[in-house]
Amino acid sequence: MLAIKNLNKRYGKFQAVSDLNLEVAEGEIFGFVGPNGAGKTTTMKIICGLLRATSGEITLDGVDIIRNSRRMKEKIGYMPDFFGVYDDLKVSEYLEFYASIYNIKGQERKRITDDLLELVDLGSKREAYVDSLSRGMKQRLCLARSLVHNPRLLVLDEPASGMDPRARFEMKEILKNLKGMGKTIIISSHILPELAELCTSIGIIDQGRMVISGSNEEIMQQVYNKKVVRLKVTERLDDAVLILKEYPFVDKLVIGENTIQAGFGGGDGEMSRVLSDLINRGIPVVSFSQMDGNLEDVFMKVTKGEEEQ
Amino acid sequence: MNINPVLLKELKVRMRGWKAAGIIALYLLVLTAVAVFIIYTTFMDPYSSNIDPQISIGAYTALAVFQFMLIMFIVPALTAGAISGEREKQTLDLVLCTRLKPISIIIGKLFASTSQTLLLIIASFPLFSMVFLFGGISIKEIMQLFGFYIVTAVTIGCIGMFFSAHLKRTTASTVFTYGTLAFLAFGTIFIGVFYIRIFYNWDYNKFLPILYSNPLVGFGSLLAEQFGYYGGINAILGFSAGFGRNSNAANAISPWLGNIIFDLVLCAVLLILSAARINPVGKGTFGFFRFRREKKKKASDSI
Numbered sequence: 001m002l003a004i005k006n007l008n009k010r011y012g013k014f015q016a017v018s019d020l021n022l023e024v025a026e027g028e029i030f031g032f033v034g035p036n037g038a039g040k041t042t043t044m045k046i047i048c049g050l051l052r053a054t055s056g057e058i059t060l061d062g063v064d065i066i067r068n069s070r071r072m073k074e075k076i077g078y079m080p081d082f083f084g085v086y087d088d089l090k091v092s093e094y095l096e097f098y099a100s101i102y103n104i105k106g107q108e109r110k111r112i113t114d115d116l117l118e119l120v121d122l123g124s125k126r127e128a129y130v131d132s133l134s135r136g137m138k139q140r141l142c143l144a145r146s147l148v149h150n151p152r153l154l155v156l157d158e159p160a161s162g163m164d165p166r167a168r169f170e171m172k173e174i175l176k177n178l179k180g181m182g183k184t185i186i187i188s189s190h191i192l193p194e195l196a197e198l199c200t201s202i203g204i205i206d207q208g209r210m211v212i213s214g215s216n217e218e219i220m221q222q223v224y225n226k227k228v229v230r231l232k233v234t235e236r237l238d239d240a241v242l243i244l245k246e247y248p249f250v251d252k253l254v255i256g257e258n259t260i261q262a263g264f265g266g267g268d269g270e271m272s273r274v275l276s277d278l279i280n281r282g283i284p285v286v287s288f289s290q291m292d293g294n295l296e297d298v299f300m301k302v303t304k305g306e307e308e309q
Numbered sequence: 310m311n312i313n314p315v316l317l318k319e320l321k322v323r324m325r326g327w328k329a330a331g332i333i334a335l336y337l338l339v340l341t342a343v344a345v346f347i348i349y350t351t352f353m354d355p356y357s358s359n360i361d362p363q364i365s366i367g368a369y370t371a372l373a374v375f376q377f378m379l380i381m382f383i384v385p386a387l388t389a390g391a392i393s394g395e396r397e398k399q400t401l402d403l404v405l406c407t408r409l410k411p412i413s414i415i416i417g418k419l420f421a422s423t424s425q426t427l428l429l430i431i432a433s434f435p436l437f438s439m440v441f442l443f444g445g446i447s448i449k450e451i452m453q454l455f456g457f458y459i460v461t462a463v464t465i466g467c468i469g470m471f472f473s474a475h476l477k478r479t480t481a482s483t484v485f486t487y488g489t490l491a492f493l494a495f496g497t498i499f500i501g502v503f504y505i506r507i508f509y510n511w512d513y514n515k516f517l518p519i520l521y522s523n524p525l526v527g528f529g530s531l532l533a534e535q536f537g538y539y540g541g542i543n544a545i546l547g548f549s550a551g552f553g554r555n556s557n558a559a560n561a562i563s564p565w566l567g568n569i570i571f572d573l574v575l576c577a578v579l580l581i582l583s584a585a586r587i588n589p590v591g592k593g594t595f596g597f598f599r600f601r602r603e604k605k606k607k608a609s610d611s612i
Contacts, residue, residue: 045402045589048406049406049589049590050402050405050406050589050590051589051590052589052590052591066590069590070410073406073407076406078406080399080402080403082399083399084398084399084400084402084403086318086322086398086400088322088325089321089322093318093321097314097317098403098407100314100317100318101314101404101407101408101409102407103311145403149407149408
C-alpha cells in the first residue's frame with residue numbers, strides 16, 4: 001500500500017532522513033520507533049505532505065504522494081504529536097469544520113461527527129468547548145479529526161505522549177478498534193511495550209536511517225539470532241543458571257533479581273525438556289515462556305542513544 | 310454555494326455571543342456622537358443658515374476621516390496574527406494536511422480577519438445617509454467612499470497576511486505591518502518631496518507616480534474631488550497636481566483611482582506570495598527565482 005524508496009531530507013548540512021526505505025501493506029499497523037531526533041516526525045510529515053523531501057519517492061497505492069500531494073491528502077489522516085485544537089470551538093463544531101473542508105455536508109456531516117465522537121468516547125462532550133477538555137480528551141478529539149474523511153492510511157505521531165496511564169489505555173483501546181476496522185496505520189511512540197502489543201510490524205529508525213524493520217518475531221530473530229525465553233523462579237536462581245548453561249542451544253543469559261532471560265536455539269520440544277529438567281531438579285519455577293519481544297531491549301541494542309551521537 | 314470553510318469557522322467563532330453585536334452598537338454610537346456634534350455645532354453657528362449643505366459636508370468629512378482612521382489602525386492588528394497565530398496555536402499544520410489549497414486558507418483567513426471591520430463599515434452606511442437631509446453629497450459619492458474603504462481595508466489585510474505568513478511571531482508581524490503602512494502613508498510623501506527637491510526641473514503639473522501607493526493621498530484626493538476642490542495639500546507637497554486632478558494634469562488618472570488600482574495589484578501579489586510561503590511542499594515565496602537559479606546552475610554544471 002505505502003512504499004517509501006530512498007527518502008532523503010536535508011536541512012542545510014543536517015541530514016534528517018537518509019536513504020530511508022519502507023513498505024507498509026494494507027491493514028498493517030506499523031510501529032515507527034526511534035530516539036528523539038531520529039527522523040520519525042520528519043518522515044511522517046513528508047508522507048502527509050507537510051514537508052518537502054530532498055529526494056526519494058513515496059507512493060500510496062502506486063500513486064506518487066509527493067507529485068500528487070493534494071489528491072493524496074484525501075487518503076491520509078494525520079495526527080501530530082501536539083494538540084492543535086481551536087479552543088473557542090465546541091467539540092462537534094471542531095469536527096464539523098474539518099468535515100466541511102472535505103466537502104462533507106448536511107446530515108452526513110452530522111452522522112460522521114456523531115460516529116467519530118462515539119468512537120473516541122466523547123459523545124457526552126459534543127456541546128462542550130474544546131478548551132474545557134482534558135489532555136487525553138483533546139488527544140482523542142485530534143484522533144477523531146484525523147478520521148473525519150475516512151482515510152485509508154492513518155499517520156499517528158506519538159498519539160499517547162504525555163497521557164496518564166488511564167488515558168493511554170483508552171487510546172490503546174481506540175487504536176485496537178481501528179485495527180479491527182482494517183485501517184492501515186503508521187504509529188510512532190516511545191511506549192514500546194504498547195507498540196509491540198498493537199503493531200503487526202515495526203521499524204526502528206536511528207539518525208535518519210532505518211536500522212531494522214519487520215514483524216516483531218523477525219526483528220527478535222534478526223537481533224538475537226534466535227528466540228528469547230524468560231524464566232522466573234522464587235529461589236535458587238544461581239542453580240537455575242547453572243542448569244541452563246548445560247544446554248548448548250541456550251546462551252546470552254541476562255540475569256535479573258528473580259528472572260533469567262536467554263537466547264534459545266531449540267524448538268518447542270527442547271523448551272519442554274529444559275522446563276522438566278528444572279522442575280525435576282527442584283528449581284521452584286514460577287513461569288517459563290517465550291517472550292513476544294522485548295522491544296525496549298531491541299531498541300536499546302540497535303540504537304546508539306543520544307549520548308553517543 | 311460553497312463558502313470557504315476557514316471563513317465560515319472564523320465567522321462562527323467571532324459572531325458568537327453578544328460581543329460582536331456590542332462592538333457594532335458601540336461603534337455606531339460613537340459615529341453618531343461625532344456626526345451629531347458636527348451638525349449641532351454648525352447649527353449653533355449664528356452666521357450659518359439652518360439648511361446649509363456645508364453641514365452635510367462637515368459631518369460627512371468627519372465621519373469619513375474617523376472611519377478611515379479606524380481602518381488604518383484596526384485592520385493591521387486584526388490581520389497580522391492570522392497565520393502566525395495559527396502557527397503559535399499549532400493548528401496551521403492540521404489545516405495544511407487537508408485537501409484545502411494554501412490560497413484558500415489565506416483568502417479565508419484574510420476575509421475572516423477583515424470581516425469585523427468590513428461589517429462595521431457596512432453597518433455605518435445608514436448613518437452616512439443622514440447627510441442626505443442637508444444635501445451636498447450624493448449616493449454615488451458615498452458608494453465611492455465605501456468602495457475605497459473596502460479596497461483599503463482588504464489591502465491592509467493583505468499586507469498583514471503577508472507578514473503573518475512570513476514571520477513566526479505575531480508581534481513581529483504586527484510591527485512590520487504597521488511599519489509598512491507608515492511607509493506607504495508618510496514614507497512615500499517623504500520620498501516624493503525629496504525627489505522633487507533633487508530634481509529642480511520637475512514638472513509640477515505631473516503627479517508623482519509613487520504617491521499612487523499612498524492611502525492618505527488616495528483618500529484625500531477622493532474627498533477633494535467629491536467636494537470639487539483640487540487644491541489643498543498641493544501647496545504642502547509643493548506640486549500643483551499632487552492631490553487632486555486639475556486641468557493641467559487632466560490626462561493623469563485620479564490619485565484615488567490610481568491608489569485603488571495599485572492596491573488591487575498589490576493584493577494579488579501579496580496573496581500569491583503568502584500562499585506560496587505557507588505551501589509546505591512548494592518552493593517558498595521566491596521559489597520561482599530559486600528554480601531558475603537551480604536550472605541555470607544545473608545547465609552550467611553540465612557544461
